[in-house]
Every structure is written in structure tokens, then in C-alpha cells.
Amino acid sequence: MNRKEFFSRVGFGAAAALLPACVAGLATSCSSAGENTAAPTSVDFILDISTGSLATDGGFLVSNKIVVARVNASTFLAVSAACTHEGTNVNYVNSSNSFHCPNHGANFSNTGSHLNGPGSSDLKQYNVTLVGNSLRVYS
Numbered sequence: 455m456n457r458k459e460f461f462s463r464v465g466f467g468a469a470a471a472l473l474p475a476c477v478a479g480l481a482t483s484c485s486s487a488g489e490n491t492a493a494p495t496s497v498d499f500i501l502d503i504s505t506g507s508l509a510t511d512g513g514f515l516v517s518n519k520i521v522v523a524r525v526n527a528s529t530f531l532a533v534s535a536a537c538t539h540e541g542t543n544v545n546y547v548n549s550s551n552s553f554h555c556p557n558h559g560a561n562f563s564n565t566g567s568h569l570n571g572p573g574s575s576d577l578k579q580y581n582v583t584l585v586g587n588s589l590r591v592y593s
């Protein structure tokens with residue numbers, strides 16, 4: 455086997471190995487814009503903030519396709535989790551009190567407004583009400 459034959463076979467092998475990942479949606483770079491970006495509707499659920507991520511300022515979690523973040527003991531945020539670019543879940547960034555998509559870098563305000571980066575649509579903001587350790591998230 456000469457060098458040309460070797461690289462020809464290796465190149466084909468790599469392409470054959472990646473194709474199933476793209477078909478299965480496992481490789482994020484293969485996803486299409488607009489997939490899985492729909493914000494949940496008719497939302498109404500309760501989270502316990504006494505334990506887990508929401509027990510600490512700056513903590514956040516994703517529940518029912520909504521990212522819920524704790525700014526401080528009396529201030530919580532809730533926006534649709536799926537980035538409006540290609541649907542990757544956004545993270546809450548405590549230092550800037552905003553949301554960031556780790557996939558391609560889109561940034562959103564603490565109310566979900568698109569600030570910069572890929573995409574142009576806002577995240578949907580949800581209502582929150584805290585009673586004791588129960589945080590109600592609703593639309």
C-alpha cells in the first residue's frame with residue numbers, strides 16, 4: 455500500500471465513522487438551525503429551593519425545558535432553556551447575571567433578551583413566585 459492508498463482508506467474510514475453520529479444527532483456540529491428551540495407553553499410547576507443547585511446564589515438547573523436560576527435568596531429567574539440558535543441548553547452566569555449558550559456563544563439577558571452571538575430570537579421568560587422553600591414557575 456502506498457501513501458496515497460493509505461490516506462484514501464483512512465479518510466474514508468473517518469467519514470464512515472462520523473456519519474452515524476450525525477444521523478443520530480450525536481454530533482452538535484451536525485445539527486440544523488431551529489431544531490428543538492421551541493419554548494414550553496402552559497408551564498406550571500414547583501421546585502424545592504432548600505436543596506440542590508437552587509439552594510446557592512448563582513446556582514441553576516433545567517427542569518421541564520426551563521432554566522431556573524437563583525440570583526439571591528429572594529430573586530429567581532426562569533427562561534426557556536433551549537438556545538434560540540440550535541437548541542443547546544443555556545447556562546446561567548452569575549457574574550454577569552445573564553444566560554450563555556456554551557455551544558456557539560450566544561448571550562441573553564436575565565430576562566431572556568438576545569444580546570449577541572448566533573441567532574436573533576429571545577428566550578421566553580416565565581413567572582416565578584417564592585413561598586417558603588417552594589418556587590412556583592409558571593407561564
Ligand code: FES
Nearest residue numbers: 537539540555558
Ligand atoms: S446553539 Fe448555537 S449559540 Fe446556542
